Amino acid sequence: MPATWTETLTGELEWEPSPATTLGILVSGPPLAPYPLVRQVRRALLGPGTLHLEAELSESDIVEAVSKDGVELTAEFRTAARAALRRHVLSGAVPAAELRAATRCDDLGMSPLLLLEEQLVWAYLSQDDPRQECDRLLTDCLLTIAREDRRRILDWAAGALFRLPDLVLDTPSAWLLSEVCLALHRETRRLPPPPMENLPSGPLQEVLRLVPSALVGFHRDGTTLQLGPIGRQRRIAFPLPAIALRPVTVTWPEPDDATGPGPAGVPRRNHELTVDTADGIVEIPVGSGPVRLRNAAGATVDLAAFDPGGPPPELADVDRMLDLLEEAWRESRPLRAQIVRAMSARAVIVRFHDAWAISAYLRFERGWVEEQGLRTYRLVGEDVEVRISNFDRRLQRIMCRPATTTTGILTPGMDLVGRFINAADFGLFVSVPKTSLGFAGPTATGLVHESGFPPGWRRDGPPGFEKGDPVEVRVVTVDPDTGRISLSLRMDRFLSQYPEGTVVEGRVVRVLSFGALVAIPSGVDGLLHISQIAADRDVAFGDAVLVRVLKVDHDSQRVWFATEPPVPEGAPTRTVMLVPGTAARIASAAPADAERLEAVAEFIRRTLGGLPGPMRLVDLAKAINDEFGAAVTGEWLGFGKFSHMLVGLVPEVEVDAKGPGHVRLR
The missing domain is CATH 2.40.50.140 (Nucleic acid-binding proteins)
Known part of the structure; x- marks a missing residue:
């Protein structure tokens, strides 16, 4: 290479002109310049006696990192070097054929993806308008991803979109590659979308089948078709690939009353319009005839013609689907659905196989996704079996849960320490671990019903737990079908x-x-x-x-x-507890009630007095029931409990004289 090339290539750069800088410019094509390429370029273009330049390049400030495979230039220098090299190649100052022969990487053992990136950069360096060539190369890359399901290529593409020149990325295929990376959760540049008429029709449908779905709602009223976000009016869902442009192609026939004569026997022409539903609500005057909707991935929905005076037939289809889902909800019957969109680490949107127009919210239990070693965005497109847990027909709002739940190590009778979540009128919700990993692994939520509270809690309410407080519980029941876990409190702490x-x-x-x-x-x-x-x-x-x-x-x-203080030893103690208000209740009774009270008291004295020993309470209660009937036994004369009535009417009665459940007269 002539010595003037160093001044030619580096003169317009802010870096100090030097042979090492020139070497860096010449190897700036691939993202990582392998050592064989550096040696090949040095020998071919810089001549003999330049071995030291390899070491100088590795130690210069234009190098970001040095590895066993090669050197990586800084992003700022790489961008400036490529731009300078492009100007001088296109102007003829640097012979393109000589440069290409020295920088070819085909036989240097580079990976196919790095070779592809180098080819894209060479098209940028050597062509006035490289966009057609770059669009072809990236289209082939997209088709390889789609047809061979080689999604690992997207990991390279996500980084390459940051490194490649803007002119290379000013193509529809580059934009589509960017959208696929973002939709499949690869962090990369979001490129500006091209005009819809420039979308790559060849790979578009195949590639977009890899992309998760977003949902758009539609509605017909006999005059217009309305497309937009799902709502109470636009309640029929139509899936679209979740990319920045969300085109829907609408096809409908020319109305029968169109003006102007038409050739005999020739059907009227169809209208076709492609609209971007990402812009908001779109209205199209389609009339009441048949309509076809087609998304960018090629999926279609055909809507039948209808009488403008009545509802469109697709609403009847939706009502039929809602009937099916409501029946499945009431019977807790499992349904097959497809995951169409990831909402968070534990929640996704699903579409039912038997109800294509209706979507639902599916929430996985805490830790389930991690337990399976998955991420929700990797589940998009997969089928799942669900049960409907909440169904609101009026709002068409449906919540689901997995049809089967894993209960882990939880078994009835197991004692463990959970964490308080929140309280409800009917009990406490407690989080419990499902594996030996404790709360580092998956967990489940169980209910401590208020019927299992201590008496003081049922009367005065549970103490003020804070979220996350430890709660000692025992597993009562585990239902793997419904996922419900019933717990009881362990009272040891209290x-x-x-x-x-x-x-x-x-x-x-x-x-x-x-x-x-x-x-x-x-x-x-x-x-x-x-x-x-x-x-x-x-x-x-x-x-x-x-x-x-x-x-x-x-x-x-x-x-x-x-x-406290205790009863002194030998001192008399109470032998019976009188029910408060007994004397006042008897004294204030009406004459008829007073006679009945006295008759029952006399019967008790007579029955117990004629026995040689204690009588069982149940036998005495049966005798009173036989004698007086329900007039006495219903509420035991207002005393509530049978033993209270005995003590209230006959103070000399001694309850539990022989043991539990016995009574006699003192």
Whole structure:
């Protein structure tokens, strides 16, 4: 190469002119200049005695990185070098044939994709308008991706779109390659779209079948066809490839009443219009005749002609599809659907096989996608079996879940520590791990129903849990079909809050014939037995009492109390607890009710007094029922409980005299 080429190539650059800079310009075609290419160019164009330039190039500031395979120039220098080389090649200052012979990479062992990128750059360097050649090369690349499903090429393309000159990328195929990369979640440049009439018709349909779908809604009223975002009016969904341009080609016949004579026997011509639905709502005057919609991927929908005075037939089809989906929802029947769009790491949009015009929102349970080693965007286009979990016909809003759920290691009877999610009127929602990885792996949500709360929680509400607080639970049931997990609380934490011997103030929440139930601050109710209450002490509902924890049984989850200070040893204790208000209730009874109360009391005394020992409560209740009927047994004369009635009417009755469920007269 003449010595003046160094000044020619580097004179317009901001870098200091030098033979090493010239060498960098000459090898700026491929994204990574392999060492054999650097050596080949140096020998062919810079002559002998230039071996040191390879080391100088590797150490210069125009090199971004050096690897075992070659050198990578900085993006700024590579762009400027290619532009300078293009100017001088096109002007004839640098002979194109000599340069091409020295920079050919065919036999240097480079990967096919890097060779393709080098060919694109050479077209840029050597042609006044390289767009046609570049469009051909990129079209072949797109067809290879589509026909051989070689999506790994997109990983190269995503980077190449940042490196290639703008003139190379000013082609419809480059734009389409950019859209495919972005649609399939490769980070790259978004190129400006070409005019719709310049879209590459050859590879377009094949390539766009790889792209996830977006949905556009449409509606006909007998005069116009309206296309736009799905809503209450445009509630029939039509899938489109999710790219920046979303063309829909609409074909409809010329109306029968069109003016002007037509040749006999010749059908009227069809109108065809392609519109971009990404721009918003589009209205097309198609009349009430048949209409065909076609998207850029070649998918079509045919709409039948209809009477303008009635509804379009596709609405009847939608109602039929909604009937089918509603029936499947009520029967919890699984349905086949196709994933058409990824919304987030756990949610996608699906379209039902048996209801093509209706889309639904499918949410995977926490950790399911990660457990399968997948990402939701990689599921686009896949079929999945779902069950409808929420169906709103009026808004045409449908929520789904996978038809089957994995329960992992969760089995009934398993004890574990979950995390509080939120509270509802009917219970608590708790997150529990499904694998031995704990909360680092997939989790499920279970319900602790309010029926399993401690008495104090059911009465006063659960304590104020914060989201994420640990909750000790036990698995009650697991339903793999519905994914529902029923949990119960493990009371160990709340029972252990006040260990045996602890003195605590509680509140009387219930008075029984054999004692009182006392609620303590942990939400647990315990029994204060009559044997722990002094004979002269009254205990009534709502009283605040100081109690000492006598015993805590974790198996039965029961607690027993004693009064504090305790009853002295040998001192008399209560033998029965009178129901509050008994005397007032009897005194204020109407004469007829008073006679009945007295008759029942006399019957109890007579029945128990004639026995040599205790009588079972159930036998006494049966005897009263036989004697007086439902007039007494319905609400036990207003006392609510049978034992309360006995103690209220006959104070000398001793309940549980022989053991649980027995009664006698003292």
